[in-house]
Structures are given as structure tokens and as C-alpha cells.
Amino acid sequence: MSTPNIAFIGAGNMASSIVGGLIESGHPASAIRAADPYPDSLSKLRRIAPVETFEDNAAAVKGADVVILAVKPQLMTEALTSISAAVKEADALIISIAAGVTIDSMAKYLGEQTAIVRCMPNTPALLSCGASALFASQQVSATQRQYAEDILAAVGIVSWVDNEAALDAITALSGSGPAYFFLFMEAMIDSGCKLGLDRDTATAMAQQTALGAARMALESEADLATLRQQVTSPGGTTQAAVESFERDGLRDIIERAMQAAAIRAKELAGDTE
Numbered sequence: 001m002s003t004p005n006i007a008f009i010g011a012g013n014m015a016s017s018i019v020g021g022l023i024e025s026g027h028p029a030s031a032i033r034a035a036d037p038y039p040d041s042l043s044k045l046r047r048i049a050p051v052e053t054f055e056d057n058a059a060a061v062k063g064a065d066v067v068i069l070a071v072k073p074q075l076m077t078e079a080l081t082s083i084s085a086a087v088k089e090a091d092a093l094i095i096s097i098a099a100g101v102t103i104d105s106m107a108k109y110l111g112e113q114t115a116i117v118r119c120m121p122n123t124p125a126l127l128s129c130g131a132s133a134l135f136a137s138q139q140v141s142a143t144q145r146q147y148a149e150d151i152l153a154a155v156g157i158v159s160w161v162d163n164e165a166a167l168d169a170i171t172a173l174s175g176s177g178p179a180y181f182f183l184f185m186e187a188m189i190d191s192g193c194k195l196g197l198d199r200d201t202a203t204a205m206a207q208q209t210a211l212g213a214a215r216m217a218l219e220s221e222a223d224l225a226t227l228r229q230q231v232t233s234p235g236g237t238t239q240a241a242v243e244s245f246e247r248d249g250l251r252d253i254i255e256r257a258m259q260a261a262a263i264r265a266k267e268l269a270g271d272t273e
């Protein structure tokens, strides 16, 4: 399969993460371009890779095989309006990474025949450690499906979901998920400092512990509860901490937070219609 020309509409954090991962995986910078009304965003992106940049969205879409919409959901209507005619002419696959924004709401601007993939990636894409879920509209051809899968597979694991609504749950889990782990680590580092450690030591130990735990979760044959029990000596320190978490309702806290994220994803869909 030939290398697709990819145009990013919006050159912020997520576009930069995906461009970084694509370059790392061997996608030529000459087959990537990006448009953004803010020159600062474009110059930051050019520091990652020498991609062609535009301040005019429609100009970037011209000749593209794949257009990746990487603007905030609240700005999607404006972005869709700006590329509508160029997309119809280019017959390109559209991949939207915006939280919440539905295929139907995008098709209103891009035409009912436009092939659209909705995707929910996450920021570890920058390190090619991302987790992306994808859902394709009926108009997406087998080749276009493969384009979408190859682009996101270049920056991490890819999972197709069989209904669009599942993407709101994915957004609450893995889209927003890196922030939950960072918050947990921040709190662990602050608590380590309160227990008398200097911040550099606390940070290094928390970072390596997160990395080690994630690798064990991925690579071990044992399930998560078993891995947890292996750390938890009866009557020991971990038991004291885990019982404190359970008493304070950590699982409910996480459930409520993820429900809030999924509800917000649905609300964002409403904002774009």
C-alpha cells in the first residue's frame, strides 16, 4: 500500500504527538502537512519535524489522502466549514480525534458520502505508546480503513469498536486516562515529600514505580489482583495503605470521575450539532 499524504487540521498537542510518532515510525515528513491559524502552533510542530505548514485549512487539504481533524470539539464547526469544499474535491478519508463529535454531525458539513473514521487516541502517542480506538462510517473503504489503522498503529495499539457510542467510554478510560495516572503520581510524590523525602528522590522513585507496575501489568501472566496481592504482605505496609484506599472509597471515586468524563463527551457532541 502506498504512503498516504496526511493533512492535520489543528497543530496542537495531539497533532504533535501523532506527527512525532509517525516520524519515529518512518513516515516521511514530506507526506505530512498541517494547518493552524496560530503561527506559534505551526512553528512548535516544525520543531518536531520539517512538515509543510499552512494557515489556511483548505490549502492543506488539497491533494491529501487522509485529513486528520485535531481541533477542540468547540471549534469543530468552524474547522469543518473551512474544509468542506476541499474535502469533497479531494475525496479524502477524514479521521476525527475530537472528543464527543459524532460522525453524523461531521457529515452534515462534509457531505453524506464522505468517508469518516472517529478515533480516540491519547498523548503517549508521542512515545509510540498510545492507545487508540477507532470506529468507521459505512462509507470507509477497506483501503481507507487500513490507512487509519496504520496511522494510529504507528503511535501505539489500535482497537476497532463496533459502535460509535463506545468511543465516549474509551474517551473516559484511555483518552483522558494518562491525566489520571499523572494526578496519582503527583499525589504520591507530594505525600513522599511530606514523609520526609526530597522532591527529586520522590519523583524518581514514583516514575520508576509507575513504569515497573505498568510493565508488570502488561507482561505478566498474572492478573492485576494477583499482582497486587504479591506486593501485599499479610499485616504489612501495603495492606495498611490498600485498606485505607478501600475505606475511603477509591473505586467509587474513580467510577464517578469516569462517568463525569463520559457525560462530558456526550455534551461535547451536542455543542457541535
Ligand SMILES: NC(=O)C1=CN([C@@H]2O[C@H](COP(=O)(O)OP(=O)(O)OC[C@H]3O[C@@H](n4cnc5c(N)ncnc54)[C@H](O)[C@@H]3O)[C@@H](O)[C@H]2O)C=CC1
Pocket: 009, 010, 011, 012, 013, 014, 015, 035, 036, 037, 038, 041, 057, 070, 071, 072, 073, 075, 078, 079, 097, 098, 099, 120, 121, 122, 123, 175, 176
Ligand atoms: N489532549 C489529549 O490528551 C487528547 C485530545 N483529544 C482531542 O484532540 C483534539 C485536539 O486536542 P489538543 O491537541 O489537546 O488541543 P490543542 O489546543 O493543543 O490543539 C488544537 C489546535 O487547533 C488549532 N485550531 C483552533 N482553531 C482552528 C481552526 N479553525 N482550524 C485549524 N486549527 C485550529 C489551535 O490553534 C491549536 O493549535 C480535541 O478535539 C480533543 O478532544 C483526543 C485524545 C486525547
Ligand SMILES: O=C(O)[C@@H]1CCC=N1
Pocket: 099, 171, 175, 176
Ligand atoms: O480532555 C479532553 O477533552 C480530551 C479528550 C481526551 C483527552 N483530552
